[in-house]
Amino acid sequence: MSNPVPGADTVYIDPLRQERSRKKARRDALIGIGSLLGFVVVIVLLVGRSSGWEAVQETFFDGDQFVESFPGLLQAFWLNVRIFLIAEPLILIIGLLVALARTVKSPIFLPVRVLSTLYVDIFRGVPTILIIFLLGFGMPALQLPGVPSDAIFWGTAALVLSYGAYVAEVFRAGIGSVHPSQTMAARSLGLSSFQTNRFVVLPQAVRNVTPPLLNDFISLQKDTALVAVLGPIEVLRRAQIDTSANFNYTPYVGAALIFIALTIPMTRFADWIQVRSARKRQAGGVS
Amino acid sequence: MSLQSETESFITVDGVWKSFDTHPVLRGISLDVAAHSATVLIGASGSGKSTLLRCINALETVDAGRIVVNSELDVTAFNADLDAIRRRIGIVFQSYNLFPHMKVLENITLGPTRVLKRSKKESVEEAMQLLTRFGLEAKAQDYPDRLSGGQSQRVAIVRALAMEPEIMLFDEITSALDPMLVGEVLDAVRELREGGLTIVMATHEMSFAKEIADQVCFLRDGVVWESGTAEQVFDAPQRAETQNFLQRVN
Numbered sequence: 348m349s350n351p352v353p354g355a356d357t358v359y360i361d362p363l364r365q366e367r368s369r370k371k372a373r374r375d376a377l378i379g380i381g382s383l384l385g386f387v388v389v390i391v392l393l394v395g396r397s398s399g400w401e402a403v404q405e406t407f408f409d410g411d412q413f414v415e416s417f418p419g420l421l422q423a424f425w426l427n428v429r430i431f432l433i434a435e436p437l438i439l440i441i442g443l444l445v446a447l448a449r450t451v452k453s454p455i456f457l458p459v460r461v462l463s464t465l466y467v468d469i470f471r472g473v474p475t476i477l478i479i480f481l482l483g484f485g486m487p488a489l490q491l492p493g494v495p496s497d498a499i500f501w502g503t504a505a506l507v508l509s510y511g512a513y514v515a516e517v518f519r520a521g522i523g524s525v526h527p528s529q530t531m532a533a534r535s536l537g538l539s540s541f542q543t544n545r546f547v548v549l550p551q552a553v554r555n556v557t558p559p560l561l562n563d564f565i566s567l568q569k570d571t572a573l574v575a576v577l578g579p580i581e582v583l584r585r586a587q588i589d590t591s592a593n594f595n596y597t598p599y600v601g602a603a604l605i606f607i608a609l610t611i612p613m614t615r616f617a618d619w620i621q622v623r624s625a626r627k628r629q630a631g632g633v634s
Numbered sequence: 635m636s637l638q639s640e641t642e643s644f645i646t647v648d649g650v651w652k653s654f655d656t657h658p659v660l661r662g663i664s665l666d667v668a669a670h671s672a673t674v675l676i677g678a679s680g681s682g683k684s685t686l687l688r689c690i691n692a693l694e695t696v697d698a699g700r701i702v703v704n705s706e707l708d709v710t711a712f713n714a715d716l717d718a719i720r721r722r723i724g725i726v727f728q729s730y731n732l733f734p735h736m737k738v739l740e741n742i743t744l745g746p747t748r749v750l751k752r753s754k755k756e757s758v759e760e761a762m763q764l765l766t767r768f769g770l771e772a773k774a775q776d777y778p779d780r781l782s783g784g785q786s787q788r789v790a791i792v793r794a795l796a797m798e799p800e801i802m803l804f805d806e807i808t809s810a811l812d813p814m815l816v817g818e819v820l821d822a823v824r825e826l827r828e829g830g831l832t833i834v835m836a837t838h839e840m841s842f843a844k845e846i847a848d849q850v851c852f853l854r855d856g857v858v859w860e861s862g863t864a865e866q867v868f869d870a871p872q873r874a875e876t877q878n879f880l881q882r883v884n
Contacts, residue, residue, distance in 0.1 A: 531693055532731035536745035536797055537721030546744060550735050 405595075412597035416589045420601050423585035427571040430503050430581070434571075435564060437507045442514030447544070449519060463515070470512035476573050479505040483577040502574030510567055517559050521552035557624065561617035565610050572606075582606075642705075644669035644832055645690065645801065650699035650710075652685055659685045661856035662699065667849070669704075672833040674843040674864075677853035678879065683836035686853070687803045690834065691723035692716045703801065721749055724794030725803040728810050730786040732778040738765070738789050739774040745797045757796070764792045768822055784815030788822050795826075802826060804835040840883055844868050852876045 353359070394400060448456070448463040470478065482505040487496030495501075525548050533543040572583040580588070582605060586598035643666035652660040660682045667673045675683040688694040690701055692709050701709040709719050733741050739761055746757040765771045768788050778786060787807055794802060804823060808816045820842050827833060827846050837843055843850060843864065850867040852860045852875075860867060860876045871877045 528727065528729060528731045529733065532727065532733070533744075534717075535691060535693060535720055535725045536793070537717050537749040538745065539717055542748055546748065547733055551733075554735065 407596045407600055409595055409597045412589075412593060412595045413601055416586070416598040417601050419589065420582050420585055420598060420605060423580055424582040424602075424605050426499070426579065426581040427568075430499070430506070430571045430574060431568055434503050434506050434510065434567060438510045438514050438567070441507065441511035442518050445511065445515035446518035446522060449515070450522060467512045467515055470508050471516065473509075475506065475509040475570060476576065478509050479573055479576060481505075482508075498577035499574065499579045502577050502579065506567065506570060506574070510563060510570075513563055514560065517556050517563065518552065520559075521556035522548060524555045525551045554624065558617060558621040561613070561620060565613050565617065568610055568613065569606055572602075642669075643667060644671075644704055645834070646700070646702045646705075647686070647690070648700045648702075650686070650689060650701060651697045652682075652689060652694060653697060659856055660689070660696075663853075663857050664699075665851060665858055665861075667832065667834060669832055670830045671848040672827050672835065672846045673849045673851060674847040675834065675836040675851050675853055676838070676840070676843060676879070676883075677859075681853040682856045683853055684805050687725065687805050687834060687836060690801075691725050691803060692719045693725070717749070721745075721797060722799055723801045723803065724797055724799035725805060726787070726790050726794050726807050728806040730778075730783075730790045730810075732781075732786055732790060732793070734778050736777075737774070738770070738776055738778065738781070741778070741789060742793045742796045745793070750797065761792070761796055764795055765789075767825075768792055782815060783811045784818045787811065787815075787819045791819075791822050791826075799831075801832045801834065804833065804837070806836050806838065808837065808839055838883065840868070840880070852879065854879075 445463045445466060448459045449467075451460065473481075479502055483498055483501040486494060486501050487498075490496075529547055529551065530543055533547040534540075538546070572581065575581055575584040575587070578584070582602045586602040589598040590596055645665075645667035647663060647665040647667075649662045649664055650660050651658070651662055659680075663682065663686060665673075665686075675686065677683055685694060689696050690703075690709065692714065696710050699710065703709060703719075703723070707719065707722070708714060732738075733744070736744065739758065742761040742764070743754070743757040746752045746760065747754055752760075762771060762774065765774055768791070770785060770788055770792065773781060773785060773789070778789070781789065790807075791802075807823075808819050811819065816839065820839065823833070823835065823842075824846060833846075835843075835846075845864075847864045849861060850864050851858045852867060852871075854875055860871060860873050867876065868880065871880060
């Protein structure tokens with residue numbers, strides 16, 4: 348006895364089962380939408396009926412104030428963008444170099460290894476805002492010849508040093524995530540240690556840590572606002588000035604909206620990369 | 635074999651010791667391999683087969699003893715150029731270890747272009763010839779994750795061959811494979827054997843060992859417990875432990 352053989356790409360699902368799962372999907376969608384609407388109604392009622400709502404609406408969501416301050420905020424935000432664009436590549440370079448320095452084994456490079464370990468320990472251990480204060484006020488005070496005293500320069504430098512330490516650890520984790528058998532295979536072909544890193548380990552390491560790296564950069568976009576403590580008129584400082592001029596907090600909301608407008612697309616992009624690499628890894632299986 | 639006199643040895647392993655932390659794996663192992671011959675290492679897991687292979691192409695450094703290739707290349711010398719040794723001795727691993735971020739063709743040309751400094755064009759041509767020889771030419775532009783286990787392992791063999799090694803080491807290359815795919819990989823080894831390459835192979839495939847081996851070495855406790863021709867070791871093993879092992883695997 349033998350079974351009938353269906354065609355190779357035949358897919359067959361019992362119509363009753365199919366109907367049932369379709370019904371379940373429809374019901375789940377309705378429940379989800381209903382729940383979401385209910386939630387929104389509750390929030391609106393709670394906030395709208397709170398005794399302070401009118402005052403808050405006036406001081407935080409003033410249409411005229413918004414229109415008046417927004418162009419200035421946008422203009423100031425250009426400084427944040429520039430800080431970000433300069434800091435980001437420098438952070439990547441420092442992070443990668445420091446991560447590599449911590450992996451070299453040759454005894455002659457012991458000072459490099461010690462220094463890079465110290466760097467990561469110190470700059471990851473101190474709050475970013477404190478590093479900005481220390482560098483921003485301390486370095487110009489030294490009055491060293493040839494050293495700039497510009498607040499934007501030192502604010503950006505502080506961000507680079509602080510994030511560089513984080514990103515170095517991300518890269519180091521990425522290097523650690525590449526299986527040692529990959530190194531062994533490369534060395535067995537006669538590749539040098541440097542070539543093995545360059546062609547086999549690092550490309551895989553960078554791929555593995557792309558999602559956490561993007562996450563750090565979203566974080567950096569926001570932290571450009573910390574440079575405000577040194578005085579440069581970037582978007583947060585601008586909003587602060589507008590706010591104190593009119594006793595109205597609407598510019599803060601405007602500044603928040605500008606940040607969100609930039610970080611949300613970046614976040615979606617990071618999500619997309621993450622999903623894609625997860626799918627690739629699943630499809631891969633063998634490595 | 636005809637090119638080499640009976641006494642001359644192409645690979646000489648002389649009293650090699652190797653331990654990991656406090657765990658001894660090789661305990662004064664000695665072994666001679668003639669040029670253009672196939673030597674098969676058999677023995678239980680942990681008997682030192684893999685470690686010996688890795689010592690021969692300097693992926694591991696020995697604790698004591700000497701390994702000399704072609705009576706001129708001292709693999710175990712303190713000042714040995716390890717990259718140069720590995721260039722001349724190919725190895726294929728149980729788990730393929732292909733580079734997942736490179737296409738099949740790139741996996742194969744990496745060594746020739748970067749280590750042997752050949753031109754891209756020349757390397758690609760040679761790689762395509764090798765791929766064709768092993769029936770893999772259609773896979774050249776695929777990433778390793780699109781290959782079956784048998785195809786992956788054959789690509790790994792081609793990758794090692796592209797360096798034109800004088801010796802090929804095979805470290806249980808069929809142990810991770812679906813039984814249906816073992817044959818195609820062994821066919822590739824058979825072909826290399828017929829081409830006259832010097833082969834040292836650790837394997838659990840006893841019938842294949844019997845077929846291709848000029849010399850069979852049964853490893854136990856980090857030494858060669860018994861060795862001889864395939865007929866001697868498989869059909870008339872002299873020592874009780876060898877008999878016992880062969881009974882259990884057959």
